[in-house]
Amino acid sequence: MASHTALTPPRGECRQCWLHTYDRAQHAHLAPREDCPDCVAHMGGRHPDHMIVR
Template sequence: MKTPPGECPQCWHHAHDRDAHRHLAPREDCPQCVDHMIHGCRSRVPKPKSRWW
């Protein structure tokens, strides 16, 4: 799956790809996701400018 413009690649991958969390036990937190929630998205891509306005 390709990350849409303006979305964080890690957030998108972990939210939409089942393989990202397959190695975790049931109800186990993903260390990458927890770190990402605490520190925020470092790899955030700016959204393209809207041409509507």
């Protein structure tokens, strides 16, 4: 189960990126050194507006 920190990003942060940073389960299915497609999609600040905490 995700921690409270993982589920409550501060204003201005991306919900998905915050969750993937603080909840180890998000990357448990990946092989060692395998990139997470969801994280790669958000690299360089490419966050959809609807995922940013207002």
